[in-house]
Amino acid sequence: MTRPVAIAGAGYSAVARSLEQSAGRLTIDACHAALTDAGITAKDVDGIATYPGGGDSVSCFYTAEALGVPKLDWFNDLFGWMPAGITPVIAAAEAVANGACEVALAFRTVKRPHGKPPPGIGFGARVGGDMQFRAPFGDSMTSSWLAMWARRHMHEFGTTEEQLGHVAITSRHHASMNPVAPLREEITLDDYFASRVITTPFRLLDCDFPVDGGGAVVITTLERARAMPHPPVVVASTSFSTGPRPDWDQWEDLTNMASKYASDRMWRRTELSANDLDVAELYDGFSWLSMCWLEDLGIVAKGEAGPYFASGKARVGGGAVAINTHGGSMSGGRLHAISHVIECVQQLRGDCRDRQVKDAQVGAVTAGGGVMGGALLLTTDR
């Protein structure tokens, strides 16, 4: 049983650097916003998916109780290494398509561990597992792992720090037109080079911006979605991939990520191609990740992402495909790509005002970096 599926509602909780609300409260606010947007209530929901991550969010059961969902026919709490924010959306789309449920909420909430900085991975006197080969050399953070991939890309393709800077500048430019983005003041290359080095080649402005907040979408059959207030946004294809040697150090070619495999799979499940894209919301935990997705999706050739950003083509109205039109995670806040999904939905509805991509019909949303990648292809109902 496979049914056409659409996103019928989308919404955020409050999103800011630091909020007093609990993870549970942020989740309920985001879910209410998405349900209201879809013109339904929690009484209509029979499926929930989320990525509760590392203790920064709440579960499906918590959410069902707090929302007053009568009964769940399907639920999925997702853990482990995966493209976090997009994963529940893909899972819920598949569940509705397969007939496991009729109306599903998919959400991602991030409530940061305030007070103490997060412990990171592998600190402490003795470290086991894979990290026993990294932590003794000070290689405990995803920032250093992906910095090494970016360095390799610079070495092979001549990608420059200035081009990385243009990813940050583009995101901030779009965020300046997005009223819910936490960072809205435009930046220059001088600002970029003045920001402190985190781990070369990454500066502070190459990194996503940690926030508290949540985002949710309502997923149902295309048939049901057509009777709801907004034009349906159709889920045209999904993918959820890694590649050979799924290990941060042993990965075959560090100039592409699992983005290569997720992109291939996403395009193989549809008649559409990269030429059809109007907008792409590409995961940007670090600037270089967006570059890598841009290339691996086939929007530009390998090695051409730097020039695409530097020449302004990634801007709304600049080139064939506008990138990270809400400001991405770098200026829109680190919501693990659920914000990328919501932005793409709003673009395809034509609701984005100043930052609206003209006549947007087809959009891609991607999440994940390094050894994991997930992608969604969304279209208008045509």
Next chain:
Amino acid sequence: MAGDRPLPLPDEDTQFFWEGCRDGKLMILRCNDCGTYIHLPKPGCWNCGSTNLAPSQVSGRGVVHTYTVNHTPLPGFEAPYAIVLVELEEQKGLRLVTNLLETSPDEIEIGTPVEVVFQQVSDDVTLAFFKRTGGAA
């Protein structure tokens, strides 16, 4: 350099690697059926699926495949310091995370030939660092 850096907690599958370091030998798991080197150590071969594996000594020579200079202070490390991914000469893609001794972070380049240097950092742990081949002893 040792300070309070995190130290490995070996398990059944990785013990041979750390014992090798203590003996001054770089030991990498190898498949007896297809000859593929396997790192990080796992009970099956990523290339052919065989479980007929045994540790094998490698030369300790390789090149810098990529690197990053970390400016973020972490417990046990004085920033900035370089994290280097060394590709060993025995097999394309066979890589170890390490630090380079006797090399300042701004001297590191992709492609630089390097060789292993073992350094004891605690009573029971010796780490495999690297240095530039032919560099100052």
